[in-house]
Amino acid sequence: MLKYHFDWSIITSGKYFEWLVSGLKITLELSAVGIVGAFVLGLVIAVLKMSNFKPLRWLASVYLEFFRNTPLLIQIFFWYFGSYKILPTAVNEWLNNTNFEFAAAAIALIIYTSAFIAEDIRSGILSIPKEQMEAARSAGFSFLRSMQYIILPQAVRITIPPLVNQFLNLAKNSSLAMTIGVMELTYQARQVESYSFKGFEAFTAATVVYLALSVSITFLMDLYNKKVLNPQRS
Amino acid sequence: MIQFQNVHKWFKTLHVLNDVNLHVKQGEVVVVCGPSGSGKSTLIRTINKLEPINEGHLTVDGMDLLSKKTDLNRLRAEVGFVFQQFNLYPHLSVLSNITLAPTKIRKTPKKEAEEQAMQLLERVGLAMKRDAYPTQLSGGQQQRVAIARALAMKPRIMLFDEPTSALDPEMIGEVLQVMQDLAKTGMTMVVVTHEMGFAREVADRVVFMDHGVILEEAQPEEFFLNPQHDRAKQFLKQLLSPMH
Amino acid sequence: MDLDFQVILDNFTYFMIGRYPNGPLGGLGLTMYLAVVSCILSFFGGLILGLLSLSRYAVIRYPVNLFINTIRGLPLLMVIFWMYFLLPALMGKTVPESQTVIMGLTVFTSAYMSQIVRAGIMGVPKGQTEAAISTGLKGWQTMLYIILPQGMRNMIPSFVNQFVSLIKDTSLAFIVGVSELTHVGTQVNNRTMSYPTEIFIFIAAVYFVLCFAFTSFSRWLEQRLAWRKSI
Ligand SMILES: Nc1ncnc2c1ncn2[C@@H]1O[C@H](COP(=O)(O)OP(=O)(O)OP(=O)(O)O)[C@@H](O)[C@H]1O
Ligand SMILES: [Mg+2]
Numbered sequence: 001m002l003k004y005h006f007d008w009s010i011i012t013s014g015k016y017f018e019w020l021v022s023g024l025k026i027t028l029e030l031s032a033v034g035i036v037g038a039f040v041l042g043l044v045i046a047v048l049k050m051s052n053f054k055p056l057r058w059l060a061s062v063y064l065e066f067f068r069n070t071p072l073l074i075q076i077f078f079w080y081f082g083s084y085k086i087l088p089t090a091v092n093e094w095l096n097n098t099n100f101e102f103a104a105a106a107i108a109l110i111i112y113t114s115a116f117i118a119e120d121i122r123s124g125i126l127s128i129p130k131e132q133m134e135a136a137r138s139a140g141f142s143f144l145r146s147m148q149y150i151i152l153p154q155a156v157r158i159t160i161p162p163l164v165n166q167f168l169n170l171a172k173n174s175s176l177a178m179t180i181g182v183m184e185l186t187y188q189a190r191q192v193e194s195y196s197f198k199g200f201e202a203f204t205a206a207t208v209v210y211l212a213l214s215v216s217i218t219f220l221m222d223l224y225n226k227k228v229l230n231p232q233r234s
Numbered sequence: 235m236i237q238f239q240n241v242h243k244w245f246k247t248l249h250v251l252n253d254v255n256l257h258v259k260q261g262e263v264v265v266v267c268g269p270s271g272s273g274k275s276t277l278i279r280t281i282n283k284l285e286p287i288n289e290g291h292l293t294v295d296g297m298d299l300l301s302k303k304t305d306l307n308r309l310r311a312e313v314g315f316v317f318q319q320f321n322l323y324p325h326l327s328v329l330s331n332i333t334l335a336p337t338k339i340r341k342t343p344k345k346e347a348e349e350q351a352m353q354l355l356e357r358v359g360l361a362m363k364r365d366a367y368p369t370q371l372s373g374g375q376q377q378r379v380a381i382a383r384a385l386a387m388k389p390r391i392m393l394f395d396e397p398t399s400a401l402d403p404e405m406i407g408e409v410l411q412v413m414q415d416l417a418k419t420g421m422t423m424v425v426v427t428h429e430m431g432f433a434r435e436v437a438d439r440v441v442f443m444d445h446g447v448i449l450e451e452a453q454p455e456e457f458f459l460n461p462q463h464d465r466a467k468q469f470l471k472q473l474l475s476p477m478h
Numbered sequence: 479m480d481l482d483f484q485v486i487l488d489n490f491t492y493f494m495i496g497r498y499p500n501g502p503l504g505g506l507g508l509t510m511y512l513a514v515v516s517c518i519l520s521f522f523g524g525l526i527l528g529l530l531s532l533s534r535y536a537v538i539r540y541p542v543n544l545f546i547n548t549i550r551g552l553p554l555l556m557v558i559f560w561m562y563f564l565l566p567a568l569m570g571k572t573v574p575e576s577q578t579v580i581m582g583l584t585v586f587t588s589a590y591m592s593q594i595v596r597a598g599i600m601g602v603p604k605g606q607t608e609a610a611i612s613t614g615l616k617g618w619q620t621m622l623y624i625i626l627p628q629g630m631r632n633m634i635p636s637f638v639n640q641f642v643s644l645i646k647d648t649s650l651a652f653i654v655g656v657s658e659l660t661h662v663g664t665q666v667n668n669r670t671m672s673y674p675t676e677i678f679i680f681i682a683a684v685y686f687v688l689c690f691a692f693t694s695f696s697r698w699l700e701q702r703l704a705w706r707k708s709i
Contacts (some may be wrong), residue, residue: 004567022651043534065686065690068648068689069642069685069686069689069690069693070646070682070685070686070689071649071660071685072646073649073650074649074660074663074678074682077660077678079665079673081667081678082674082676082678085481085674086675116677129675154680161681168581171577172551172553172554173553174553175555175556176553177557179652179653186556186559188557190559193563200563203559203560203563205554206556207552207560210552211552213551218547282612284611284612307611307615310611310613311613311614312614313612314612314613315608315609315612315613316606319611321603321605322609323609323624323628324628325628325631332622334613338615338619338623339614339615339619383613384612384613386611387614437518461672
């Protein structure tokens with residue numbers, strides 16, 4: 001450790017800097033795609049899980065339990081290495097013409113995270129006391145109008161913090177995509193290490209970027225908690 | 235025994251104790267009353283330093299509460315405290331609730347501590363509940379166990395913060411009885427309560443507080459028959475009105 | 479789509495215990511070993527960090543919280559790489575991969591466990607502390623005899639959930655070459671070439687059975703403890 005010569009210049013400019021920046025770009029792309037997809041899919045699963053039709057509820061439960069209780073890495077490997085045998089030929093052809101690594105990682109992240117998101121959305125809606133619905137109905141609102149004006153606005157407010165937390169988890173989990181060759185931030189940090197032997201600098205750079213992401217989102221969330229959820233406190 | 239001299243306390247900008255002077259002699263029973271938010275709890279909680287004071291002097295059993303040298307744990311072991319919400323330890327049996335502090339602090343052997351605990355339970359009339367858990371007891375029973383727990387440390391002073399306000403009316407009597415018996419043994423007691431019957435019968439002195447100020451300090455008879463201060467008159471009228 | 483699960487049967491023991499007893503433990507056995515050891519270490523790590531993060535001394539509280547939040551802001555993969563990279567430098571010798579992974583998992587999980595400990599402690603009503611110190615108990619005695627035993631009850635289901643996360647997280651050991659279940663899966667996949675679907679479905683199923691069992695256990699505990707509390 002004592003003999004180690006720090007050289008921060010290699011990660012602040014030049015080839016390695018560009019690698020790291022391109023890695024960050026892919027991390028952000030993968031996270032963005034993942035977040036949108038996971039949110040939409042999570043919403044659908046949450047609705048299924050709360051439907052009145054038993055087989056749908058059951059299906060949603062199986063989905064939730066299965067994808068929450070298997071490692072994301074295995075799910076990534078499955079989509080990357082193993083999905084071709086169970087997907088229709090047309091889909092396989094389409095996938096082969098796209099950036100397959102990216103697509104497999106995105107699919108895995110979306111499905112894995114959607115299972116957590118669905119649960120958060122569901123408990124958000126269930127946390128609204130059922131008297132709220134009764135009150136709305138007896139005030140003359142229809143079921144849908146009650147949902148729209150009374151239940152959902154409340155549910156959304158309490159669901160946002162856990163959802164944002166899941167988005168943050170997704171961004172961090174996107175680092176696993178490096179295992180199938182997606183050149184995101186962690187991949188590039190490792191790449192810089194093996195080419196330059198400046199692992200300390202490379203990992204520090206990646207660490208700082210991940211922390212910047214987390215800190216800024218956590219900060220926004222604190223603000224939201226203070227301003228929206230507990231506005232009465234100063 | 236307890237001496238307040240020009241004591242002040244603030245919660246941020248709220249002046250909760252305003253120039254309090256009070257002297258409680260050994261063996262005396264002092265009842266503190268006053269409207270909600272007047273600072274009664276704060277006053278009694280300063281005596282074992284659950285709340286520190288900001289200004290003035292406070293000595294308890296010879297210990298100066300502002301001095302850094304005062305051993306806080308020793309002070310608290312000397313002063314028993316009974317809470318409005320009982321605060322029994324829900325994960326421990328009645329017996330263990332009582333023996334915990336003597337065995338851990340006074341290093342009393344377990345067997346001896348249990349014997350003493352049984353004597354105390356006998357005294358509060360709950361010997362048969364030794365192995366019960368707090369959630370299995372009624373409020374009145376819980377409060378009596380809490381009193382036994384405080385007594386187990388052989389305190390020289392006992393403090394009560396509205397010990398009967400959380401109780402159903404039919405259980406108030408059993409707790410007051412235990413307190414009255416305790417007063418007869420010569421224990422120094424400070425009691426925040428609105429039970430005027432208890433004050434009349436047991437107290438040596440009644441202290442009336444409002445807005446952090448001690449407005450009146452008198453013998454019970456005098457206080458009830460002939461309150462000096464308008465606020466005290468109003469308070470007593472409200473307390474005795476059938477609306478209450 | 480026709481799947482052929484013969485490959486699973488042929489390699490079953492290898493999946494379960496690696497080359498043990500003729501070689502080192504691997505496969506599911508090693509996965510469990512990594513998870514259990516890291517879990518025990520993280521329990522104590524989380525307890526210590528959680529207590530320190532509630533210290534009344536700012537000089538302790540601030541750095542500890544900074545550490546906890548830094549770790550929680552990072553992907554587990556980064557933490558493992560840091561260990562991979564820092565441990566040999568700190569220890570002055572090479573560190574076996576499995577120990578590197580255990581350290582990485584422990585540091586990472588301790589940070590999360592500390593939050594469970596914190597919430598558990600803060601969930602115990604303030605009156606309990608006041609009652610305890612009013613009888614003369616010292617701060618640490620109050621924590622040990624009154625607060626922790628009550629807080630633990632709220633923490634246990636969350637601890638079990640954290641253990642489930644740990645089981646899933648051990649799959650990352652694959653990346654530094656520890657031959658646990660995931661690694662064994664990719665090995666068999668590379669060797670046999672044509673059964674990736676079967677292999678990864680099987681491995682997912684193994685993880686699922688294990689994790690689901692503990693998830694269900696945690697739910698059961700939660701209900702049971704809630705019920706006990708209400709009598
Ligand atoms: N920890 C605290 N922080 C800030 N303000 C407090 C705190 N504790 C009490 N107060 C405020 O101090 C004032 C006095 O409170 P205190 O509890 O001593 O009143 P009290 O006479 O015991 O009232 P009650 O009869 O309702 O128990 C109140 O206005 C209360 O809101
Ligand atoms: Mg009070």
